[in-house]
Amino acid sequence: MRAVRQAHTGPELIVRRLLHGSGLRFRLHQRGLPGRPDIVLPKHRTVIFVHGCFWHRHAGCPKATMPKTRIEFWREKFNRNVSRDHGIEQALVDAGWRVLTIWECETGRPEALKEKLRTQFGLKKQKRGG
Template identity: 60%
Template sequence: MTVTARTTNKMKAVRQKNTGAEVATRQLLHGLGLRFRLHRKDLPGSPDIVLPRHETIIFVHGCYWHRHPGCKYATTPKTNQDFWLPKFERNVERDARKEAALRALGWRVLIVWECETRDLAKLESRLREEFELPPAPDTAIDAPESSGR
């Protein structure tokens, strides 16, 4: 078996739907009161999350596979670069085509990167801003002041 064949077999095990990052993003959106549809095949690229009411599409991209610019998780393998570099380039080009096609249909397209799901409070803040929702209520409970006795 060649290196490329082994690599291709390993890639079959990579999830395309319902990844941890995607599920975390969906739970966050649902908690914010936003309702959505999943993986609509009638739209270009079968988007991860579709919010029809807001005319918004959300793609939850893995930093490694979709080449998140400047991200420490978007590493490039040192071996077999003749295979990997064109593959990554095709992924990025395909993402751009899907995004352009959706925008041409009137959709707003948001990208949530896998690394963003590591800090859910920050991601929640970003989503609240994107959907013009009020800021999260302060969860700190003020302790009653003591009378000094």
């Protein structure tokens, strides 16, 4: 598990590129906020978590499989992860932040993800060309 990256993951980089390309500016992994969100957009008072489907148990996702060995260990670990995620989200909401969770599987469809971000931040579609 030591090899599992916590920051600057592939899915996180995809989300950051989309946000930056849409003209949004952000901070990364701000220490003063509960859970150290992956992306913080202070102007919009919004935080974004880019969650891995396996580790954070994305409901209904084929990537959220259960390992075949040490099932009780993994069940407890996943339950703690999900419980911690809910607690962090609630603490952020209580502090006046909007919380957006983007799942790893969503980053595989950049156009749909771009639309989700557009909707969240009220952005206009960018015109192509000069």
